[in-house]
Every structure is written in C-alpha cells, then in structure tokens.
Amino acid sequence: xxxxxxxxxxxxxxxxxxxxxxxxxxxxxxxxxxxxxxxxxxxxxxxxxxxxxxxxxxxxxxxxxxxxxxxxxxxxxxxxxxxxxxxxxxxxxxxxxxxxxxxxxxxxxxxxxxxxxxxxxxxxxxxxxxxxxxxxxxxxxxxxxxxxxxxxxxxxxxxxxxxxxxxxxxxxxxxxxxxxxxxxxxxxxxxxxxxxxxxxxxxxx
Numbered sequence: 160x161x162x163x164x165x166x167x168x169x170x171x172x173x174x175x176x177x178x179x180x181x182x183x184x185x186x187x188x189x190x191x192x193x194x195x196x197x198x199x200x201x202x203x204x205x206x207x208x209x210x211x212x213x214x215x216x217x218x219x220x221x222x223x224x225x226x227x228x229x230x231x232x233x234x235x236x237x238x239x240x241x242x243x244x245x246x247x248x249x250x251x252x253x254x255x256x257x258x259x260x261x262x263x264x265x266x267x268x269x270x271x272x273x274x275x276x277x278x279x280x281x282x283x284x285x286x287x288x289x290x291x292x293x294x295x296x297x298x299x300x301x302x303x304x305x306x307x308x309x310x311x312x313x314x315x316x317x318x319x320x321x322x323x324x325x326x327x328x329x330x331x332x333x334x335x336x337x338x339x340x341x342x343x344x345x346x347x348x349x350x351x352x353x354x355x356x357x358x359x360x361x362x363x364x
Contacts, residue, residue, distance in 0.1 A: 162297055162347050169294050170196055176279075176287050177272035179252050183291065185298045186266045193360050194298055194347075199273065203251035215242050222260035222269035228288035230278055231256040231271075248273075257284045259291045268295040300361040301345050308345065311338035312364060316355045 173181050180199035184192035197204060206212075213219055217238040218231060232255070235245060253273040262268050270291045272279070279287070304312070314324035325335040339351050346361075348354035358364040 162344075163349075165297050166294060166347070169290050169297070173270075173272065173287065173290050174198060176283055176290075177274065179254075179256075179273035179275045181270060181272045183268070183270040183294065185268045185294060186262070186300055187269060188266055188360060191360060192268075193300055193357055199253065200251050203248065203253065206247070206251070212242070212244050216244055218245075218256075218258045218271055219269065221258055223264065223267060226260050226262075228257055228259045228284050230284065231258060232278065234258060255279065257287055259288045261288070261292050261295050266300075298347060300357070301363070304342060304345060304358065304363050307338050308342040309358075309364060311335055312342055312351070312355050312358055315339065315351055316359075316364065 170183075173183070177198070180197065182195070182197040182199060184195050186193040199207075217240045218234060221229070221234045221238055231245065240246075252275045254275050255278050256271055256273040257279045259270045259272075260267060268291060270287070272287050310328060311324065314327060315321075319327065321332050321335055325332045328335065339354070342358070343349070343351060343354045346354045346357045348357055355364065
C-alpha cells in the first residue's frame, strides 16, 4: 500500500530526529486519534498510561490550544505542570523535546519528540514539524466509503464470517474480500478489524 509505505518512511525520518523516542497522534477526533505511533521508553509509556497523564499533560494541552512547533522548555515557561509530569518524563530520559500541533481542532494531529542530551535546534524543530504535517495530510480520513464497503464492514463488524456475510449480500466470498480489501486501503488499515475501528472513529459506519 503506497500510503502506508509513505507513512513508514516519514516515521523513519522522525526517528532519526528523536533519539529518545517520539509520540504521534494523527487526526484526534472525539478525544481519540485515528492513528498513533510511539517509540518512547516502554516503561514511560506504561507509567503515562496507568496514571492517565494524557488528561493532565501540559504538552497535550498546548497541542490542543495552539498550532505550530515549540520546544518543551518554551511551553513549560507558559503552561503550568502542577502534577510534575515533565520532570517525571525527564527521569525516564525525555529531558529535551519539541511539541508539534497541526490541523483543525476537530481533527488535530499532535506529536512530541525527545532527546536526552540537548535542546533541539531550530532546523530540527522545523524539520520535525514538516514531517508531522506530511503525515497529517497522508492520513486524512476519507469523507465517505462506498455503500458496498460499508455493507461489507458492517456485517463483519456484527460478527459474520466471510461466507455468511457474502451470502447475506448475495455476492461471492471473493467479491466480499475484494470489498474489504478496498475498504482497508481507503482507511489505510492493516487489518479488517483496524478498518472497522477507523471507520467507526471517523463516523463512517
């Protein structure tokens, strides 16, 4: 899938800029991103998730209130961190970082990149922002699916096996699989289950 290969290429570029890892949430709608990618220390991810830090993270708050790119140190000088999340992140090696936010508030993409050794340069910050903007554009959710794609996804989502779903639609099993494949490609999903979830998140099902 060409789009998926393009996303993977952008992620490799992002990884080169962020030796301590990154987080990317693309097209956040109804408080949930359609796609996420992260390479932070698994121990920090586990801690962050267990403590529900996303609801209190000053970097996330900044991302929802501002479009652009800024160093974490700059954001910290403007937004309070009463829970000490950024100090705790530093204890896990995320000492320096940049935050990027792009897109309308109804479909915002937010990313954070980290280093352990030094601040990001202006060039690195701007390069990271360009990558996130490209990823945002690459993963723009479709405005709609075809009726055939919707019917196929709905039946599988309801628990029907391929043969049963094909029978209900009056088509061959191979034709059903073709519809599911086209839906996965349109939604940039690796699996049918992932396609169903993305379609639901985008209010297409």
